[in-house]
Amino acid sequence: MPLPIALETELAALLGDGWRTDTATRQAHASDDSRRHALPHAVALPRTREQVVALVRACRAHRVPLIARGAGTATTGAAVPTRGGIVVSFARMNRLLDIRSEDRCAVVEPGLCNGALQAALQPHGLFWPPDPSSFESCTIGGNLATNAGGPRAVKYGATRDNVLGLVAVTGTGELIRVGGAYTKCSSGFDLTRLLVGSEGTLALIVEATLKLAPRPQAQAGLRAFYRDAASAAAAVSRLMAQPVVPAMLEFMDRRSLALLRHNGSDVPDAGAMLLVEADGSFDTLPDILAALGAAADGDGLLDMDVAQDGIARDKLWAARRALSPALRTIAPGKINEDVVVPVSRIPALVAGVEALADASALPIVCFGHAGNGNLHVNILYHPDDTAETARAHAVLPRVFELALALGGALSGEHGIGLSKRAFMARAFDAATLEAMRAVKHALDPDGILNPGKLLPE
Amino acid sequence: MPLPIALETELAALLGDGWRTDTATRQAHASDDSRRHALPHAVALPRTREQVVALVRACRAHRVPLIARGAGTATTGAAVPTRGGIVVSFARMNRLLDIRSEDRCAVVEPGLCNGALQAALQPHGLFWPPDPSSFESCTIGGNLATNAGGPRAVKYGATRDNVLGLVAVTGTGELIRVGGAYTKCSSGFDLTRLLVGSEGTLALIVEATLKLAPRPQAQAGLRAFYRDAASAAAAVSRLMAQPVVPAMLEFMDRRSLALLRHNGSDVPDAGAMLLVEADGSFDTLPDILAALGAAADGDGLLDMDVAQDGIARDKLWAARRALSPALRTIAPGKINEDVVVPVSRIPALVAGVEALADASALPIVCFGHAGNGNLHVNILYHPDDTAETARAHAVLPRVFELALALGGALSGEHGIGLSKRAFMARAFDAATLEAMRAVKHALDPDGILNPGKLLPE
Numbered sequence: 001m002p003l004p005i006a007l008e009t010e011l012a013a014l015l016g017d018g019w020r021t022d023t024a025t026r027q028a029h030a031s032d033d034s035r036r037h038a039l040p041h042a043v044a045l046p047r048t049r050e051q052v053v054a055l056v057r058a059c060r061a062h063r064v065p066l067i068a069r070g071a072g073t074a075t076t077g078a079a080v081p082t083r084g085g086i087v088v089s090f091a092r093m094n095r096l097l098d099i100r101s102e103d104r105c106a107v108v109e110p111g112l113c114n115g116a117l118q119a120a121l122q123p124h125g126l127f128w129p130p131d132p133s134s135f136e137s138c139t140i141g142g143n144l145a146t147n148a149g150g151p152r153a154v155k156y157g158a159t160r161d162n163v164l165g166l167v168a169v170t171g172t173g174e175l176i177r178v179g180g181a182y183t184k185c186s187s188g189f190d191l192t193r194l195l196v197g198s199e200g201t202l203a204l205i206v207e208a209t210l211k212l213a214p215r216p217q218a219q220a221g222l223r224a225f226y227r228d229a230a231s232a233a234a235a236v237s238r239l240m241a242q243p244v245v246p247a248m249l250e251f252m253d254r255r256s257l258a259l260l261r262h263n264g265s266d267v268p269d270a271g272a273m274l275l276v277e278a279d280g281s282f283d284t285l286p287d288i289l290a291a292l293g294a295a296a297d298g299d300g301l302l303d304m305d306v307a308q309d310g311i312a313r314d315k316l317w318a319a320r321r322a323l324s325p326a327l328r329t330i331a332p333g334k335i336n337e338d339v340v341v342p343v344s345r346i347p348a349l350v351a352g353v354e355a356l357a358d359a360s361a362l363p364i365v366c367f368g369h370a371g372n373g374n375l376h377v378n379i380l381y382h383p384d385d386t387a388e389t390a391r392a393h394a395v396l397p398r399v400f401e402l403a404l405a406l407g408g409a410l411s412g413e414h415g416i417g418l419s420k421r422a423f424m425a426r427a428f429d430a431a432t433l434e435a436m437r438a439v440k441h442a443l444d445p446d447g448i449l450n451p452g453k454l455l456p457e
Numbered sequence: 458m459p460l461p462i463a464l465e466t467e468l469a470a471l472l473g474d475g476w477r478t479d480t481a482t483r484q485a486h487a488s489d490d491s492r493r494h495a496l497p498h499a500v501a502l503p504r505t506r507e508q509v510v511a512l513v514r515a516c517r518a519h520r521v522p523l524i525a526r527g528a529g530t531a532t533t534g535a536a537v538p539t540r541g542g543i544v545v546s547f548a549r550m551n552r553l554l555d556i557r558s559e560d561r562c563a564v565v566e567p568g569l570c571n572g573a574l575q576a577a578l579q580p581h582g583l584f585w586p587p588d589p590s591s592f593e594s595c596t597i598g599g600n601l602a603t604n605a606g607g608p609r610a611v612k613y614g615a616t617r618d619n620v621l622g623l624v625a626v627t628g629t630g631e632l633i634r635v636g637g638a639y640t641k642c643s644s645g646f647d648l649t650r651l652l653v654g655s656e657g658t659l660a661l662i663v664e665a666t667l668k669l670a671p672r673p674q675a676q677a678g679l680r681a682f683y684r685d686a687a688s689a690a691a692a693v694s695r696l697m698a699q700p701v702v703p704a705m706l707e708f709m710d711r712r713s714l715a716l717l718r719h720n721g722s723d724v725p726d727a728g729a730m731l732l733v734e735a736d737g738s739f740d741t742l743p744d745i746l747a748a749l750g751a752a753a754d755g756d757g758l759l760d761m762d763v764a765q766d767g768i769a770r771d772k773l774w775a776a777r778r779a780l781s782p783a784l785r786t787i788a789p790g791k792i793n794e795d796v797v798v799p800v801s802r803i804p805a806l807v808a809g810v811e812a813l814a815d816a817s818a819l820p821i822v823c824f825g826h827a828g829n830g831n832l833h834v835n836i837l838y839h840p841d842d843t844a845e846t847a848r849a850h851a852v853l854p855r856v857f858e859l860a861l862a863l864g865g866a867l868s869g870e871h872g873i874g875l876s877k878r879a880f881m882a883r884a885f886d887a888a889t890l891e892a893m894r895a896v897k898h899a900l901d902p903d904g905i906l907n908p909g910k911l912l913p914e
Contacts, residue, residue, distance in 0.1 A: 102694040102801040125698070147643040158641055160650075161618065174888035181799040184615055184829040184869040186604040186654050187877075187884060188911065189893045193617075193650040197643050214700040237559040241582070243671040243738065280741075281700065281748055287740035342638040344559040372641035412641040420644075427644060431631035435900060436646045442895035454645065 001084075003041045007062045011044065011086075014054050018045035018092060029087040032072040032079045033134075034419055040067065040081040047092045049167065049175060049206040056204065056448075057173035059086060065451050068200035070110065070142025073134040075336060076417025078146065078199045083451050088204060090141050096120055097207070103181045104212045105164055110141025110205050117210075126212040129156030132413065133324065144205050147197030149413035151248035151277070154240075154371030158413060160196040162211045168195055168203035171444025181209055194439070199415055200450040202443040216279035219247065220289050221316045224296045224304040228271035229253055229350035231300020235274060236370045237343055238298060244291040248277035249371030250320055253350055255357075256367045263326050265319050270302050272350075274370065275320055323367055324376075330363055331380035333389065335396055337420075341408035343373045352402040353377055360395045362388065374412030400426065416454045424456045460498045460543075464519045468501065468543075471511050475502035475549060486544040489529040489536045490591075491876055497524065497538040504549045506624065506632060506663040513661065513905075514630035516543060522908050525657035527567065527599025530591040532793060533874025535603065535656045540908050545661060547598050553577055554664070560638045561669045562621055567598025567662050574667075583669040586613030589870065590781065601662055604654030606870035608705035608734070611697075611828030615870060617653040619668045625652055625660035628901025638666055651896070656872055657907040659900040673736035676704065677746050678773045681753045681761040685728035686710055688757020690803035692731060693827045695755060697800055701748040705734035706828030707777055710807055712814075713824045720783050722776050727759050729807075731827065732777055780824055781835075787820055788837035790846065792853055794877075798865035800830045809859040810834055817852045819845065831869030857883065873911045881913045 012019045020026070020043040031037040041064075046052050059066050065085025072079055081087055094111030101124045108117060114128070115136040121127050130143050131150035142148070144166075149158035156162070165179025179185065179192040195203055226232035232251060239246055252260075252273045260267045267273065276296055278288045289306065296304060307313040327334055341349045350366055357364035368376040377399050381392035400410055400423045410420045410427050425433065436455055440447075469476045477483070477500040488494040498521075503509050516523050522542025529536055538544055551568030558581045565574060571585070572593040578584050587600050588607035599605070601623075606615035613619070622636025636642060636649040652660055683689035689708060696703055709717075709730045717724050724730065733753055735745045746763065753761060764770040784791050798806045807823055814821040825833040834856050838849035857867055857880045867877045867884050882890065893912055897904075 100799070100801070101698060103799040104697055105799075147647075149641055149643075153641055158643075160647065170888075170892055174891065176889040176892045177886060178889060180866065181864055182797045182830050182866060182869075184606055184610055184797055184826070184831050185866045186606075186615075186868045186870050186872045187797075187866045188654075188873065188881065189659070189896055190604075190617065190650050190654055191889075191892060191896070193647050194896075196647065198646055202646070214698055216700045240561055241558060241671055243673045243736075244741075279700075281744060283744035283747070284701075284737075284741040287738060287744075290740070291738060340639045340641055340644075342557070342560040342562075344557070369641070373639050374641045407638055409637065409639060409642045409644040411643045412639075413643050415643045416645065424645060429634060431627075432633040432635060432648075434631065435627055435633045435648060438899035439646055439648070439651075439896060442899035443892060 003064060004062050007058055007064060010058050011055065014051060015044055015046060018047060029069060029089060032074045032077060034075050034077040036077040036080045036418060038080050038082045040087040041084050043087045043089055045089050045092045052169045052204055052206050053173055053175055056169050056171065059448055060171065060173055060446055063446055063448060065448055067450050068145065068204050070139035071137050073138045073142060074146060074417060075414050076419045078415055078417030078453055080418065082418065090139065093206065099124055100181060101126065105181050106210045106212055108140050108208055108210060110139060110144065110208065112140050114138050114140060114143060121212060125215050127215050128210050129162045129213055130159045140208060141205055144196050144208060145199050146415035147413065149369065151250055151369055154249050154369060155245045155247045156213055160193050163192060163196055163208055164211050165209035166192050166195055166205055167207035168205045170203045171446060171449045179209065183211065199417060199454045201440060201454050202449065217281045218285045219277060219279045219313065220285060221307040221313045222276040222293055222296060222304060223307065223316055224274045224276065225268055225270035225302040226272045227300040227302060230347040232272035232274055233346035235296050235298055236346060239276065239292060239295045240343055240371055242291060242295050244288050246276050246292055246371060247279040248275065250275040250368065251370035251375065252367040253365065255363060255365045256323055259323065259326050259330065259365065260319055263322065263329065268303065275316060327365060327378050327380060331382050333381040333383040333392065335379040335392055337377050337399060338368065338374060338412050338414045339377060339399060339403035339408055339410065340412040341373045341403055341406045345406040346370060346373060348406055349375060349402065353399065356395050356398055360391045362391055362395065372412060373408065397423065418453060421454060421456055460521060461519050464515055464521060467515050468512065471508060472501055472503060475504060486526060486546060489531045489534060491532050491534040491537065493534040493537045493875060495537050495539045497544040498541050500544045500546055502546050502549045509626045509661055509663050510630055510632055512545065513626050516905055517628065517630055517903055520903055520905060522905055524907050525602065525661050527596035528594050530595045530599060531603060531874060532871050533876045535872055535874030535910055537875065539875065547596065550663065556581055557638060558583065562638050563667045563669055565597050565665055565667060567596060567601065567665065569597050571595050571597060571600060578669065582672050584672050585667050586619045586670055587616045597665060598662055601653050601665060602656050603872035604870065606826065608707055608826055611706050611826060612702045612704045613670055617650050620649060620653055620665055621668050622666035623649050623652055623662055624664035625662045627660045628903060628906045636666065640668065656874060656911045658897060658911050659906065674738045675742045676734060676736045676770065677742060678764040678770045679733040679750055679753060679761060680764065680773055681731045681733065682725055682727035682759040683729045684757040684759060686807035687804040689729035689731055692753050692755055693803060694800055696733065696749060696752045697828055699748060699752050701745050703733050703749055703828060704736040705732065707732040707825065708827035708832065709824040710822065712820060712822045713780055716780065716783050716787065716822065717776055720779065720786065725760065732773060784822060784835050784837060788839050790838040790840040790849065792836040792849055794834045794856060795825065795831060795869050795871045796834060796856060796860035796865055796867065797869040798830045798860055798863045802863040803827060803830060805863055806832060806859065810856065813852050813855055817848045819848055819852065829869060854880065875910060878911060878913055
């Protein structure tokens with residue numbers, strides 16, 4: 001069903017050259033990194049919040065879906081317009097409005113690139129903690145929509161922990177303002193953190209006040225190899241139970257290490273590896289590193305080395321970054337999920353995934369943000385092998401069941417979108433989902449904001 | 458209007474000796490630290506979540522208000538049953554259900570005392586960050602309801618930042634479960650943080666999973682005196698802009714210092730004082746203290762001394778703690794508000810409050826959690842002097858207007874309750890309040906949970 005003519009006319013007048021119905025533009029806004037694909041009826045590129053308000057009101061009047069879009073790097077299909085309607089790209093609302101160094105916050109529009117913000121903050125000695133691997137292309141708006149994280153979250157928190165205030169347009173076309181340039185607040189409902197992670201289903205964010213952190217003077221990394229996942233996970237618990245919080249704490253399983261060796265990295269044949277990053281001042285870093293090293297040491301430790309700032313540290317993290325692309329060398333098909341479990345249950349998760357890999361005769365590689373219990377489970381398969389593809393998709397629900405049975409959650413940083421939506425009814429009981437639906441209905445009574453995402457039917 | 462007989466009968470059968478309609482019990486649950494007073498029709502003391510579910514469903518059927526209550530230490534009237542109904546005391550749901558050291562979390566019932574939790578955590582080398590001054594008597598449930606803070610919030614966050622999951626009963630009598638024993642989550646709407654700070658207006662919390670922090674090995678304090686509030690506030694900005702986060706960062710204005718001197722403390726005649734607490738390991742503490750000292754130093758610094766762990770440090774914090782009671786020596790009447798402003802606007806807040814004190818011929822004393830821009834503004838008056846009392850109450854809205862004009866908020870840790878409810882319409886625009894009301898209606902469609910609080914009519 002095409003868009004109503006009256007709506008098209010109204011929006012063309014409202015948005016000028018920010019209103020696009022040509023096939024090339026629609027194609028360019030039809031998918032995200034989930035490789036799902038659905039053509040929108042049109043693409044809106046507003047420049048102002050007033051245009052966003054008018055856009056939502058017009059679409060509400062015609063019951064036409066609006067799908068907010070950042071850079072399209074999500075892995076869940078959250079920005080794919082599966083029910084048609086209008087994709088709202090924030091590419092033209094990408095201004096860095098203010099850097100308030102003395103208040104340690106920045107005011108931004110949603111289309112600003114995460115990496116562009118980090119670059120602008122560098123001369124101020126500040127950074128914004130969320131560091132998804134897509135930081136050079138993803139937008140702040142997308143980070144807000146998914147509650148994006150990254151390795152730094154273990155010390156500095158994910159997106160939700162680093163947002164102080166929002167200006168947003170709800171599904172009724174009302175502009176709301178919540179929070180501000182302050183770090184503590186007991187004044188009214190916390191709609192700020194409610195909107196973060198809501199994947200564009202409750203409101204369209206048009207401005208955010210972000211909490212910044214001061215850049216540490218110095219950083220250094222530890223690389224520790226363990227006999228098995230259980231001893232590495234015990235070290236994770238020890239690291240998290242002592243007062244010096246690591247700046248990053250990454251886990252790689254036996255298969256990850258085999259993959260790295262296969263690709264020429266100098267890693268031994270160990271059961272698991274931890275990468276532990278320390279940050280601090282020049283004066284305190286040696287002691288911080290010593291405390292982290294002491295906590296990393298224990299039963300099952302095979303070897304540990306330190307990489308001070310500079311080339312050695314870069315090499316260490318390069319190995320971590322090389323992992324995701326290297327997966328393609330095993331098999332071109334990859335289902336990458338980012339389940340969360342309590343830190344103490346990491347060994348059970350890894351053992352359970354190994355059992356699933358054996359049972360399904362598929363390589364499954366686990367690595368990720370161990371300090372948050374947030375592991376990326378990569379199920380690898382050949383898409384042209386139908387039997388293997390079917391086995392890969394059959395094993396996925398069992399990974400989710402495993403994480404939930406261990407007291408965890410479906411996603412730590414990717415979100416739900418389309419791909420995990422069907423599993424929400426296993427993650428939450430009916431009453432809790434009903435409460436979420438009621439909140440959705442409260443802010444988007446006609447269900448025009450990103451319909452068919454996050455909450456199950 | 459008395460309670461319906463059918464409801465009384467049902468709840469007496471449900472709760473047994475946890476159902477109280479005697480005057481003494483009703484009187485004991487009629488006020489909080491705001492000194493407002495209103496008798497409830499009855500007091501319910503449930504022991505189980507199943508009882509809470511049944512209680513809410515019964516009250517919903519009869520449209521009878523339910524007012525959740527912790528220890529009654531709130532300063533805002535949030536727990537005062539101004540519309541009658543049933544006060545729900547969680548005094549019998551006060552179990553510490555689990556301490557999960559390796560997952561750095563604790564599972565508690567809402568009636569557990571903050572101080573009892575801290576004592577139980579001590580042998581595990583852990584603590585729960587929220588440290589309101591009432592910690593020895595207030596409950597976790599009350600902390601959750603108000604998003605309670607305290608001095609440690611500058612480094613460790615307030616209540617909302619230290620809650621991982623909740624089990625709660627909404628106004629429809631449904632039990633919902635959100636979050637869990639993990640620190641990172643992108644799975645569904647964040648109802649956990651929405652419920653924190655909602656003052657019992659959205660749901661009754663029956664269980665919470667709390668994020669714990671490891672106890673630092675060592676602590677030390679700095680006491681710095683400044684020429685004026687502006688130079689102290691500039692030091693606050695410097696302290697917050699460098700990478701070593703103070704564990705506490707408290708501000709006291711000129712009047713606070715005069716009060717301390719008057720009561721025998723050895724503080725000089727300065728314009729303002731900062732108390733800066735450092736925590737860390739034995740190895741790192743000297744460097745941390747040096748970094749904080751360097752940041753505290755600057756234009757307007759008159760004097761600075763260091764108090765290492767032990768007696769000297771206790772003395773330093775004793776002076777801070779003595780302030781609140783000492784206010785009564787100036788005047789028996791006190792309006793204590795805890796506005797928030799961006800850190801850079803502290804000088805403007807203090808100057809504005811000084812001008813209001815002069816204009817109203819009343820002593821107004823400012824001190825508090827400067828690292829969060831959260832200052833306690835204490836308006837002092839003699840309650841038996843009607844003119845003075847009227848001036849005190851007339852100056853209060855101007856304090857709120859000042860904080861809001863500076864980009865701040867009505868409350869950083871006390872909440873809104875009854876006392877600031879009328880100012881909510883100045884703090885938020887109509888559309889934002891409407892969104893909050895819609896969320897309230899979503900979770901409590903009949904408006905039975907703590908009616909007449911937080912949101913304005």
